[in-house]
Amino acid sequence: MIKINVNENRDEIIMFQGLQNMDEEYTFYYDETNNGRKFHLEKGYFNISVDQNFILGGLVYDGRGSVIDTTDLFQSLKLQKTTTEIKFKHIASGELIDVLKSKKMNQILKWIYSHNLYLHYTNLNPLYFGIVDIIDSAIVSSATTTAFDISFANHVKNEFYLALNENIEKTVEIFFEYGYPSIDKDRIGNFIDDIIELVTPYRDVHKSHLGIETAIQILKASKKKKKLPFTEDGTKYTLMHDYSIFYMQPLCMFKNSMHYFDREDLIKTILEQYDFLDGNRKLDHYEFVDSKENGLIQLSDIMMGFLGKLYAFVRQKSVNDIKNIRGNLGEIERGNLDLINKLTWRSQIKCKGFLFKSISDDEKIKERILLP
Secondary structure: OEEEEOOOOHHHHHHHHOOOOOOOOEEEEEEEEOOOOOEEEEOOEEOOOOOOOEEEEEEEEEOOOOOOOOHHHHHHOOOOOOOOOOOHHHHOOOOHHHHHOOHHHHHHHHHHHHOOOEEEEEEEOHHHHHHHHHHHHHHHHOOOHHHOOHHHHHHHHHHHHHHHHHOHHHHHHHHHHHOOOOOOHHHHHHHHHHHHHHHHHHHHOOOOHHHHHHHHHHHHHHHHHOOOHHHOOOOOOEEEOOOHHHHHHHHHHOOOOEEEEEOOHHHHHHHOOEEEEEOOEEOOOEEEEOHHHOHHHHHHHHHHHHHHHHHHHHHHOOHHHHHHHHHOOOHHHHHHHHHHHHHHHHHHHHOHHHEEEEOOHHHHHHHHHHOO
C-alpha cells in the first residue's frame, strides 16, 4: 500500500489560500460530469471535447452520520414510475438556457436551499490544466521569476491559453508532432519556436499584448537554456492519465469528514492502493456507493449536470453574449440562476475550500457576469 500523509501539504495550502472551517466535520456526496477517464492525443486528435469542463462534486452538509431523506422531493417530481434512479436527464436537457427553463430544476434548487445544504465541486478546464505547464516551466526557467506574482502569472497563462485555444487545430498539430507533454530535450528549441510562431500575432492585440509578450520572452529564455522542466518527463501524448488526483484532494483537505462517491470502478481501484494517514491514524473516511440507493448522490448527479451545462456556456459564449442573454432571461430562468447563485455564495461563505477551480481568468470573468 502507498501511504499518504494528508497533512503533508494541507496546512500550507490552507494558510496560503486563507481557507477556514477546513477541520470541521462534514458529509460530502459526489458525482461527476464530462469524465473522459483520461486526456490524451490519439491519431492527432484529443480524445475528449476540450470545450467542456470536468466537474466533480455535489452536495455537502454539516456533521457526520445524519441522513437527509429525499423521498418526498422525488415523489413531488412526478416522474415515471419505472424510473429507478433519478438523473439529470430526467430533470432537464438541452443547453443552459433550456435547463434554466425547467420547473423540476426549480423544485430541486429550492429544496436544496431550504434544507441548508451546500455545493462543493472541483471545476477543471482540462485544456487549460494541460497546457499551463508550458508557462510554468518557462517561469521557473526565467531569471525574472521573482517578478511574477500569482495574479500576473495567471494573466500570462490566460492570454497564452486563449491564443492556443483559438488555434486549437494548429495547437493539436504541434503537440502531436513533439509528443507533448513529454518533449525530447533535443527538440525543446523547435517546440518553443513553433509555439512562439503560433502566439506571436496576439502581441498586436491590445488586451493580450502584455501577457503574450511576456510569454514570448520567457519562452525564448527557456530555449536558450534548452529547458522546459515540466514537459520533459511523463508519457508522450498523455496530458492526464486519470482524474484520481481530484478525488484524493478533498480526502486530504477535509480529513475529518465523510465522503460518499458514486461508484466509479477505475477510481475505486486506484484509491484502494492508498492508505490515507492523519499522523499515525489511518483514516477510514470515504466509501463508494450505489447511486440507486442514495438520494443525495442522485441529487449530486443533477447538480453536476446543471453545472456542466453552465460552465460549457461560459466556455463557449463571449462576454457580450453572456451579458445580452442574461439580461433577456424570463422569470423561471432568472429564478433558477438566482438560486444557483445563492447556493454558490452560501457555500463559499461557509468554506472557500468547497469550491476548487482550475480554469482560466477569462472563464472567471464570464462566470462573475453570470453569477455576480
